[in-house]
Amino acid sequence: MPELAEVAYYCSLWSPGKGRRIKRVQTHGATRCFRESSGESVENKLRGRTLKDSRTHGKRMLFQFSKGAWLGLHLGMTGKLVIRKPFEELQKHDHLALETSAGWLVFNDPRQFGKVELFQSEDLPDEWANFPLEILSLEFNYKYFEQLLGRRKRAVLKSLLLDQTLFPGVGNWMADEILWKARIRPDRRLESLSTTELKALFDTLKFVCRGAMKYVATDYSDPPKSWLFRHRWKPGGICPKTREDLSRSEIGGRTTCWSPAWQR
DNA sequence: ATGCATGTTACATG
């Protein structure tokens, strides 16, 4: 589920907890989400701390607590954040739940591809200090974009867009949306693009990220029907531009949807 | 029962 905008949305769901003390922490200690650390260490670290701030970068989330404690979350494929009422029963895949006076701040993830990690530092943790530029930042301009692609001439576009070190936050549906909007086939290689196409790719990259933030990040509403998003998973889905059938196949290990009559 | 899923990583291979 979660890409750039979905992550921003879920992150915002914990905002009612800001400024509140963590009265109690519940975990299911040994689930995969905790990786090398344990649920117990997370409990000990966060109990009694106050949630001060939160941020996202691409698909990652970071929560800052008092006394230099930081909680990093990645939602994987099926993770989400949710608030449960103070006396509400926790559910089956609630791996981490922080009790505050505003209710439980819950991380839920059935498939457990998500990840929970703790950092201890006064300032932003080192792991977060050197991330690539965010796509929607001002500094992520066309010149930077060209420079990013410098060594990747042979790469297939679909795979390239999914590279989190280049385009943090772009996931499967956004990559397809970007290529569809730019009218470029997902199986093309970077080296085959004309200057015009490269510029179109940059513009649609920004466009799709902005649109995703506008629609999805605010209240989890779907993008409009003019987007591929609304048609790509429907059996017999139709391209909103040509009204013709969409195609689907695996590219770079991921199911990919495109419009053969529209994309070249 | 089968196949598939908005993600990442490790590993083998070219």
Place this chain on the structure above:
DNA sequence: ACATGTAACATGCA
């Protein structure tokens, strides 16, 4: 160094 393919992870859904 770059690129590709596969498996693995663990669960729910059609």
